[in-house]
Amino acid sequence: EAQVTQNPRYLITVTGKKLTVTCSQNMNHEYMSWYRQDPGLGLRQIYYSMNVEVTDKGDVPEGYKVSRKEKRNFPLILESPSPNQTSLYFCASSFYRGYEQYFGPGTRLTVT
């Protein structure tokens, strides 16, 4: 089944404790992206990747890192999480930029 998986689905952590949210797709998609969704602010892009080893900042990259060492994986790293990064995070992939995107189920992160 074609899908985007994210782990963990729920995470509660404390300020400053490094964490990684994994994202994997099995559709051989070139393009992958991370979004955060907050009430009243909609869906905002954090980082995106056009292909392996090619990543770039989205609208709200501060406090986040990504890597794309393999085509299927695109982990999101929070080196020192802060409470303002409490949010619902989505990973998405598409065949190419501008094509329909397939979304993962989301990761609800709480930073205390």
Add this chain to the structure above:
Amino acid sequence: SQQGEEDPQALSIQEGENATMNCSYKTSINNLQWYRQNSGRGLVHLILIRSNEREKHSGRLRVTLDTSKKSSSLLITASRAADTASYFCATDQGGAQKLVFGQGTRLTINP
């Protein structure tokens, strides 16, 4: 920057009625897409309309695009309780390497 803006923000109708949502955007686009999101879940792609298309259908969905007015509408006919969700438009801008999402319309279908 938010490119797509949906209108209305919330819509509540009776089952069986038609639901219409609108999306406006500011700059030229390659395509415009509509997505559905059930509460707290991942977005699901519904339909993509290219800038040179004016209308597209998919089942009970009808999307129109007016590039001169920089607007699009999504019509859901014969609504069902299962259509209750948030609906987002997203635009593929020419120069940007991303989709830009609006804030969504929350649709409630009352039985």
